[in-house]
């Protein structure tokens with residue numbers, strides 16, 4: 001495994017946090033229809049989520065990422081892929097953003113960062129001689145909008161299993177990439193949508 005430089009996460013302009021005018025959230029019962037409002041932390045007009053206890057405080061993803069970095073731990077798995085251009089095309093088709101890591105020393109096909117809406121979800125590492133059929137790697141993505149993700153990927157004719165409520169309390173499906181990685185995507189059955 002090659003060493004890859006740790007990515008610096010954008011910290012935003014937290015040193016210039018300023019109070020923002022009270023802005024009404026455009027609320028809708030359907031996930032996926034979100035209207036940008038001014039973030040209570042950075043003040044930028046972004047898609048935000050309000051605090052459960054105070055719906056006048058709405059935070060954008062970038063500020064939330066910064067806040068999460070202050071406590072606990074976050075994780076980004078690395079998935080092996082047999083053919084990097086094939087994998088990049090696949091994940092872009094699935095709605096992700098893919099950014100190649102360029103390394104002059106790299107001779108085995110590359111490394112890439114996969115994000116969704118700017119948030120890191122997993123990385124890809126080229127392993128040209130891997131056995132696709134024997135690959136058991138994968139990861140689990142939790143998103144409140146699992147139904148919307150499933151619809152989007154099914155519409156793109158990607159290999160997804162049916163979206164189903166599972167005995168372990170998740171409503172989920174599995175996306176299998178051309179290298180045999182299983183990306184499971186779901187949300188809690190009881191979580192409100």
Ligand SMILES: [Zn+2]
Pocket residue numbers: 039040041042043044046059060061062063064
């Ligand atoms: Zn913000």
